[in-house]
Amino acid sequence: MSLKNKLNRLKNHIISETSPVKPVIPVKQETKAELNPAGLKPVKYGEDFCLLREISYPLDYQHGLYKLKDCADAVKRWNESSLNHPLSAKGHRPEDLFFFDTETTGLGGGTGNMIFLLGHASFSENEVTVRQHLLPKPGHEVALYKDFLKYVDITTLVTYNGKSFDWPQVKTRHTLIRDFVPELPSFGHFDLYHASRRLWKHKEYALKLMNVESEMLNIKREDDVPGYLAPIIYQHYVQTQDEAVLEGILKHNELDVLTLITLYTHLSNSLLNIGSGQTADEIEQYEVARWYETAGEHQTALKEYESIAKKGFNKSFDAKYKVAHKHKKEKNWPEAVMAWEEIAANDSGKLKIDASIQLAMYYEHAEKNNELALKWTESAIAYAKELNRLAKLKNIDSILSEGNKRKNRLNGKLLSNYSPGKRRK
Structure with a gap:
């Protein structure tokens, strides 16, 4: 043969x-x-x-x-x-x-x-x-x-x-x-x-x-x-x-x-071609931005994240979360809070949990509003449990552990504020 x-x-x-x-x-x-x-x-x-x-x-x-x-x-x-x-x-x-x-x-x-x-x-x-x-x-x-x-x-x-x-x-x-x-x-x-x-x-x-x-x-x-x-x-x-x-x-x-x-x-x-609008694949565009961020080109990456966030497609919430993080670092709280609230209200994945946690941290430490901080903490815990029930969530134990610590701490602060003889802060 x-x-x-x-x-x-x-x-x-x-x-x-x-x-x-x-x-x-x-x-x-x-x-x-x-x-x-x-x-x-x-x-x-x-x-x-x-x-x-x-x-x-x-x-x-x-x-x-x-x-x-x-x-x-x-x-x-x-x-x-x-x-x-x-x-x-x-x-x-x-x-x-x-x-x-x-x-x-x-x-x-x-x-x-x-x-x-x-x-x-x-x-x-x-x-x-x-x-x-x-x-x-x-x-x-x-x-x-x-x-x-x-x-x-x-x-x-x-x-x-x-x-x-x-x-x-x-x-x-x-x-x-x-x-x-x-x-x-x-x-x-x-x-x-x-x-x-x-x-x-x-x-x-x-x-x-x-x-x-x-x-x-x-x-x-x-x-x-x-x-x-x-x-x-x-x-x-x-x-x-x-x-x-x-x-x-x-x-x-x-x-x-x-x-x-x-x-x-x-x-x-x-x-x-970054910034030119010539990238047909939005996910590829997002990964290009991430790679530039890793390479230290933060402004270049941020502009691309902002462009993706405006499109409202697959990676818009991921990009919006990246933009919100930049606002947080610059203490531009109104813009950051607006982005987190939009993600928490509309995303159906883990970003909903992450945005809720960011809002809880903001209201506890920046606004000193323990009631709103507790609300967002409980929202993050509840959605983490629901998402884990539908599809096993990575790091679920860590998310729930940190969430419950924050919840107990906030409940303690609220109880302290409502104790007899103390004025509410």
């Missing part, structure tokens, strides 16, 4: 045991030069060697929603922006970014897992070049890493889950041969998986790269070799040295690194 037929049988078996995957259709790849089926050429280092594949794309080549040159434009916009953000390319040129992905013999960590393909894409003045360094068989890793490290003169690595997987794997394999190869460079790292989770964790699909590119970037693939089949295909190649069987793996990896360029462009545009 041919390898293709074996893989088709295995693929059907694996897919039948997992949840269905939405089929994707490819963007047609057009390159400057026609390559042989694998496009690999040997690169020798003494008696050792690895295989190298190079393919170049013009900057006006479109991969999904964007042309490659749009990434260079995003870098330029970061340099023109005063915003501080972990994904900012300020101080960098497009040539400083190194879009990187690997293929390995397994998904586990440690020395037993071997990288057999190192793929990366880099900008030059007129094009993007994808280079792929392939391990011809075990025992040639010195040549593999010598060749790879010739091109790693970079400022920032761009990966998808590379902080947790790809780069630690590179460091592990490099450690085993460090006496024979150059040192690994130090650089910044944009991990687009973590960025995607921040903005799109509310989506109804797993944030695998193939889902993100299909659902968010309009990148479609046809006849793509699934990543889980790559180790099997590579083992077949090691046994037969038939480079033709590698064509699917090489194309899969090539598309992965091109997708990193498109994804970085898209994430940058989402972050740089």
